[in-house]
Amino acid sequence: MDYFLNQVINGLQLGLVYALIALGYTMVYGIVKLINFAHGDVFMVGAFVGYFGFAHWGLPLPVAILFSMLTCAILGVVIERLAYRPLRYAPRIMALISAIGVSFFLEYFCSLRFVFGPDYRVVERPIQTVTWHLGGVTVTNLQLIIMVTVAAMLIFLQYVVFRTRVGAAMRTVSYDHDAARLMGVDVDRTISITFALGSAMAALGGVLYAIAYPQIQPFMGIMPGLKAFTAAVLGGIGLIPGAVLGALIMGQVETMTAAYISSQLRDAIVFVILIVVLLVRPCGILGRTEPEKV
Amino acid sequence: MATKSTTQWFKLLVGVIAVYVLVKVLVQTGLMNSYWQRVLDFGLIMTIGSLGLSLIYGFTGQFSIGHAAWFGLGAYAAGYIGKTVGGGTPAFLLALAVGTLFAALVAYLVGLPVLRLTSDYLGIATLGFGIIVKVVLDNINKVIPSLGGAVGMTGIPQTADFEWIFGFLLLSILLCRNFVYSTFGRACTSIREDEIATSSVGVNPTRYKMMSFVLGCSLAGLAGALYAFRYPFLHPTTFDFLQSFNFLIIVVAGGLGSLTGTVVTGIGWAFLLEGLRFVLGQAFVDFRGVIYALLLIVVVLVRRQGLFGGKEIGLIVPQIGRRERRNAPAGSL
Numbered sequence: 001m002d003y004f005l006n007q008v009i010n011g012l013q014l015g016l017v018y019a020l021i022a023l024g025y026t027m028v029y030g031i032v033k034l035i036n037f038a039h040g041d042v043f044m045v046g047a048f049v050g051y052f053g054f055a056h057w058g059l060p061l062p063v064a065i066l067f068s069m070l071t072c073a074i075l076g077v078v079i080e081r082l083a084y085r086p087l088r089y090a091p092r093i094m095a096l097i098s099a100i101g102v103s104f105f106l107e108y109f110c111s112l113r114f115v116f117g118p119d120y121r122v123v124e125r126p127i128q129t130v131t132w133h134l135g136g137v138t139v140t141n142l143q144l145i146i147m148v149t150v151a152a153m154l155i156f157l158q159y160v161v162f163r164t165r166v167g168a169a170m171r172t173v174s175y176d177h178d179a180a181r182l183m184g185v186d187v188d189r190t191i192s193i194t195f196a197l198g199s200a201m202a203a204l205g206g207v208l209y210a211i212a213y214p215q216i217q218p219f220m221g222i223m224p225g226l227k228a229f230t231a232a233v234l235g236g237i238g239l240i241p242g243a244v245l246g247a248l249i250m251g252q253v254e255t256m257t258a259a260y261i262s263s264q265l266r267d268a269i270v271f272v273i274l275i276v277v278l279l280v281r282p283c284g285i286l287g288r289t290e291p292e293k294v
Numbered sequence: 295m296a297t298k299s300t301t302q303w304f305k306l307l308v309g310v311i312a313v314y315v316l317v318k319v320l321v322q323t324g325l326m327n328s329y330w331q332r333v334l335d336f337g338l339i340m341t342i343g344s345l346g347l348s349l350i351y352g353f354t355g356q357f358s359i360g361h362a363a364w365f366g367l368g369a370y371a372a373g374y375i376g377k378t379v380g381g382g383t384p385a386f387l388l389a390l391a392v393g394t395l396f397a398a399l400v401a402y403l404v405g406l407p408v409l410r411l412t413s414d415y416l417g418i419a420t421l422g423f424g425i426i427v428k429v430v431l432d433n434i435n436k437v438i439p440s441l442g443g444a445v446g447m448t449g450i451p452q453t454a455d456f457e458w459i460f461g462f463l464l465l466s467i468l469l470c471r472n473f474v475y476s477t478f479g480r481a482c483t484s485i486r487e488d489e490i491a492t493s494s495v496g497v498n499p500t501r502y503k504m505m506s507f508v509l510g511c512s513l514a515g516l517a518g519a520l521y522a523f524r525y526p527f528l529h530p531t532t533f534d535f536l537q538s539f540n541f542l543i544i545v546v547a548g549g550l551g552s553l554t555g556t557v558v559t560g561i562g563w564a565f566l567l568e569g570l571r572f573v574l575g576q577a578f579v580d581f582r583g584v585i586y587a588l589l590l591i592v593v594v595l596v597r598r599q600g601l602f603g604g605k606e607i608g609l610i611v612p613q614i615g616r617r618e619r620r621n622a623p624a625g626s627l
Contacts (some may be wrong), residue, residue: 035414083591090598093357097546100539101590108583118580226421226535233418268429271422278419279407 002136006257008252013143013212015251016150020205021228022235022243023157024076024198030238031174033092037099038079039202041106044218046072047210048116054126063124065207069200076199077192112216123214123258146208153201157240162281166193174238209247211269223267227254230274236287245285249273308407309466317456326392326459331456336448337526337564338459339517342466344544344560345553351542352550353474355486356409357417360424361514361541365392366431366533366587367400368393370441373450377440381451390462390519397515398508405507408501418604424535424577431530446529454523462520466513470553473509482506487596547593549600552608 021043028036046068050233083102087095111118130141161167169190172180181187209224210216226248235246250270257269277285298568303534320326326334347361372393379385399620408419426592435443442448473479484492493499522528566589570582597603 003419022503035417038565083595086595087598091550094594094598097543098594099592100398100543103586103592104583104590108587112580113541141423167571226425230418230422233415237414264433265429268426271425274422275419278411278415282411282415 003259005073005137007255009136009137009143010259011252011255012248012250014255015248016146016184016191017205017209017212018228018231018250019150019244019247020153020201020208021224022232022247023153023240024202025229026232026237026240026243027170027194027198029232031191032084032088032095034084034095034099034230036084037096037225038083038102038106040223040228041103041110041220042072042076042079042199042221043202043206043209043225043228044216044221045075045106046199046206046207047216047220048110048218050203050207051121051123051210051216059272062213064126065204066237068207068249069096069203070201072199072206073196074172075187076195076202080192085174087190107175107218116218118218120215125211125214127211127246146154146212149208149219152245154240155206157197157201160197161240166190170194214287230270233284234274234277236284239286240283242284242286295539314460315562323352332525333564333565333568334561335454335456335459336521337561338463338522339521340540340544340564341557341560342463342520343517344541344548344556345466346517347545348510348548348550348556349470349473349482349506349513351558352511352545352552353479354482354484354503355489356421356507357413358507358510359417359538359542360420360422360535361511362428362533362535362537363420363427364397364401364478364511364514365518365521365541366427366530367539368397368448369522369528369533370518371396371515372432372519373447373528374438374441375454376450376523381453383453386451386453386523389523390516393519394512394516395467397518398512399513401508401511402504404417405504406602409503409507411460418523421535421538424538427476428530428534431533439560442528442552448527450522450526451526452523452526454520459520459524462516467515467553470513471486473506474553478502478505486551543590546601547590549602550604552600552604554604555602558598559601608609 021039024039024042025036028034028039044222049071050064050068053059057064059067079102083098084095087098090251104246110116125142127141127145132139145151158250159168160168169180169185170193172183173190177187180190195232206221228247231246231250232243234249235242235244237243247288251275253268253270257266261269281287317326321331329510342367342586345362346364347358350358352359372389375389376385379388404423407445408416408423411419420530430442432444434447440447440449474500481492481497482505484497485499485502489499518533521532540563544559545556547563548557567582567586570585571579574581574585593601
């Protein structure tokens with residue numbers, strides 16, 4: 001039983017990190033209907049910048065995280081500007097291929113010797129690990145930090161989307177670009193802000209991931225990115241609560257499979273569940289199917 | 295019209311022989327060594343698989359990004375036959391048939407539930423299937439030890455040479471051309487343009503989606519089977535979702551709804567990847583991925599309809615006896 005509860009907590013930790021990445025996917029998809037395959041690589045850049053911040057440049061951890069978030073926010077906006085905006089009115093598949101191109105570019109560029117280099121780097125934890133035993137269940141201060149940070153980010157994001165002018169603009173643009181423009185919304189600016197927010201979240205997720213699973217390399221973003229996107233689809237893409245729900249499910253399934261069945265079958269079982277859920281609810285768990293317009 | 299049709303066939307025959315002779319002359323004069331021959335063969339194999347995806351996505355509009363899964367299923371099924379039966383021509387043909395049919399069977403079973411999904415959701419489901427297949431291939435040695443699992447599979451007889459692969463590519467092109475310009479193919483194209491409108495004129499979309507999906511995946515299986523008999527080492531990472539992206543890139547960069555585009559980009563893509571290695575030299579070989587990525591982005595930004603944008607060249611896709619050329623698919627979506 002204690003083992004089980006510990007696995008639940010491990011799964012929660014993983015799921016919450018996925019949630020941070022999934023939020024960026026779901027926001028970008030919601031607003032420009034683009035599967036931003038480069039998002040996982042923004043997460044990787046975030047992890048590296050954060051790591052350099054606290055391990056090599058001697059920044060305090062919060063400053064390093066903020067610096068990493070700022071860098072990635074700028075990176076996200078630049079990517080959107082150069083690679084996606086020119087294709088906004090092209091067939092959607094072209095923006096997707098462009099996203100794959102950006103993803104390859106970030107991976108290979110970052111693995112060049114004068115950038116981050118191709119090797120694995122071991123991340124030394126910037127904070128002392130403290131472990132609490134609560135009646136057989138072990139919780140570390142790191143897990144607590146992740147939980148609090150992610151919860152704070154969620155509340156912040158919900159506030160931004162539903163209580164601010166920018167959020168209103170985002171919801172309007174996601175509904176209809178042209179109508180939003182007619183209503184006086186600056187569509188380009190709103191999309192840029194969405195990319196900045198999503199990329200900053202991914203950077204935060206990247207730093208937390210690097211601290212929790214202390215090994216980083218330029219191709220580390222592929223699988224977490226793919227799984228976070230799957231989580232967003234699982235929960236219902238375009239919905240912020242859906243992304244979190246999907247990510248928490250993914251985290252639990254992955255941890256439980258690794259703990260009780262086989263760590264090699266982890267990915268397969270995650271995707272079997274995804275396919276089964278999509279067959280029952282084609283738009284995700286929280287998603288609503290819209291009737292097709294003729 | 296008989297005379298016109300005959301000249302078209304004649305031109306096609308001359309074209310095929312010319313390409314074949316050109317390759318042979320390059321080999322004989324030593325301009326094309328065995329390394330580049332390998333690159334060319336790989337390009338042709340990828341082209342066969344991409345033609346399959348072209349039918350599924352380019353002509354029927356079914357967004358599938360798990361194409362490498364069927365490539366891998368075909369390769370492993372054929373490889374298993376090759377290892378147990380041997381490498382003679384009959385065994386080779388049997389292995390090709392088994393690889394192709396196995397991919398077709400799995401495509402049918404997967405397509406039954408999955409093809410009900412639309413657009414990006416279908417994409418994610420097929421991507422997920424691709425990852426499942428990769429995990430299965432990684433662990434397959436626990437069930438069938440000779441398939442190697444995560445350490446890779448060796449010992450498949452290397453029967454497929456350039457002649458076989460070239461021949462099967464020609465057959466695949468003819469098959470795809472005939473399919474696309476048949477009643478079935480036209481039904482598929484109209485599903486791509488508007489599924490609801492198509493079903494309202496009495497065409498059953500499910501049936502045609504399934505038809506092009508099974509046909510396309512079996513071409514991927516054939517490509518995989520040829521791959522198994524051409525390259526001595528099979529490994530699950532060759533068939534993971536990054537390979538699926540390669541098929542997708544070839545089809546989209548060539549131009550959706552253009553078989554010519556798929557063929558030209560498929561071969562060009564293989565030479566681009568290896569050519570970059572050659573051009574950059576030892577000192578800058580690390581930049582290969584960066585330059586490839588930039589080229590990809592630039593191609594998409596500059597030619598957003600793909601290199602061929604739905605057009606066909608008569609030599610590769612002969613329009614024999616066809617009058618409806620002007621109605622050729624426009625490659626939207």
